[in-house]
Amino acid sequence: MILSPRGVEDILPERIYQYQWLERKACSIFSLHGYDEIRTPTFEKTELFLRSVGQETDAGKQMYTFLDKKGRKLSLRPEATASVARAYLEHKLDKQSAEWRVFYIGSMFRYERPQAGRLREFRQIGVEAIGQASPYLDVEIISIGFEFFREIGFADFDIQLNSIGCKKCSSLYKRELKKYLKNHVGGLCPVCKNRLEYNTLRVLDCKNKECRLIIEQVPVLGDYLCDDCQIHFERVKMGLGYIGIQFSFNPRLVRGLDYYTRTVFEFVAPSLGAQDTICGGGRYDDLVEELGGPSTPAAGFSIGIERLLIALNKNRAEIPSATTPFIYIATLGEANQTKGYQIAALFRSQGIRTWLNLSEKSLSSQLKIADKKGIKWVMIVGEREVTENRFILRNMQTGNQEKIDWADFKQFIRRLQS
Ligand SMILES: [Zn+2]
Ligand SMILES: [Zn+2]
Known part of the structure; x- marks a missing residue:
């Protein structure tokens, strides 16, 4: 791997x-x-x-x-x-x-x-x-x-x-700072000894304890502006x-x-x-x-x-996660997949995230998938549902189920969005 x-x-x-x-x-x-x-x-x-x-x-x-x-x-x-x-x-x-x-x-x-x-x-x-x-x-x-x-x-x-x-005033300061630090070079950490020549100002930023003692005494930039x-x-x-x-x-x-x-x-x-x-x-x-x-x-x-x-x-700040409603369409049997496509297209056109099942898996394993993904709503599209043109809607959080008529879908989508 x-x-x-x-x-x-x-x-x-x-x-x-x-x-x-x-x-x-x-x-x-x-x-x-x-x-x-x-x-x-x-x-x-x-x-x-x-x-x-x-x-x-x-x-x-x-x-x-x-x-x-x-x-x-x-x-x-x-x-x-x-x-x-x-x-x-x-x-x-x-x-x-x-x-x-x-x-x-x-x-x-x-x-x-x-x-x-x-x-x-x-x-x-x-x-x-x-x-x-x-x-x-x-x-x-x-x-x-x-x-x-x-x-x-x-x-x-x-x-x-x-x-x-x-450029003008800081080069003056850098010269003074370098002079001061060179006089105290023995107390500086290896990193600062290196910085001394080319990156003098950075010494002021060192978190090393010994360096801090020296830095507290160095001339202050503000006096050179x-x-x-x-x-x-x-x-x-x-x-x-x-x-x-x-x-x-x-x-x-x-x-x-x-x-x-x-x-x-x-x-x-x-x-x-x-x-x-x-x-x-x-x-x-x-x-x-x-x-x-x-x-x-x-x-x-x-x-x-x-x-x-x-x-x-x-700081336990609240970072909001996506709140868009998410629906899983469970389909049973290849013949009913067509209806699944139709329903998914309708949901998506209304801005609702839709996961359409593409597998031959049983209803219970499809429900498990939806549950793992944290999807709240599952719509079941089986043979009986397609014949009746009424579909079972399951709330995965409560386990409640209801039947929704194809004619009432628009109304149902409005409910999801609110
Ligand atoms: Zn200046
Ligand atoms: Zn240092």
Whole structure:
């Protein structure tokens, strides 16, 4: 037997309704804010990610990279923002409109050590807005995330906010930070020793106890922000205040990808333990330029669906399953199958899910099948029923049976739907 590779999973029908429900909610909230869906390819040229996500970041190092038959270097996408920015440039959207707002839903891939809420293929939903420099875009992006969580009834989170400055002021800070950390390099964990040179900011994010002791003493990014970045950040905080969104200022919050500038934020769910970020995002004003386009401000966020579902289930949130009525049509004898087709077609045309028996099985084994599938209604189509044009309807929950005249079917369907 061939099993699925490590770190990927099947989402079986028993669970898929949870994904569909989240995706429906996301589509409707994002669309209400004027965002349209985009679907970008699952793999891209590796170079795209090296220039956006960064080679030395976790996401950059964990990429699934391969050569195609012509020897071209390709990677499965570790995230979607780079692809969205690439699409923006490739389709010359910068020349068409000042602002572009899109959202996406899809699988991302990272070679991680698999654990709860962390898979090698995982799903993200996210929004990206390209072409708007206003701090109120940052506010809107955060509020879209906030409204999405409110819409799905999830309140167990804290919004953490920080500004990591622009290229100008953050490089000044990075130099100081590097200098400070080099003086304390003996106390850093092996991972951070590695990060020190190429991904210095990420050290601030380390959860290691010894590293935390050092991090608590490091110079704070906020002290290095230039005037423009400072003013931008003040407006973001003010804007969140206007619409009543509470947040915590976290001066040590950084994001794991290279392209972020200025505002960064995370929605953190304490109930999740170590892997507690359910939504992360921020501004990336340099990315479009980095990919060869004109200087273009942008911001966005992404939400990990698997992790969010773990949090929802832990908080015993109500995830509604499909409520469409479902009926099983039991047929007895080949001659009566024709009537079964006719009845099934009528139900389906009225929007009722219908499972039509196709086997030669006895009535009792057909009832068992319906029961296992959790189907509430069974309609029995046997020889006698076809002759009389009256069909037995069985409620599988109560065991009650009644007879329904073919002439009264429309009325019966209305009853099912109510
Ligand atoms: Zn700055
Ligand atoms: Zn560390």
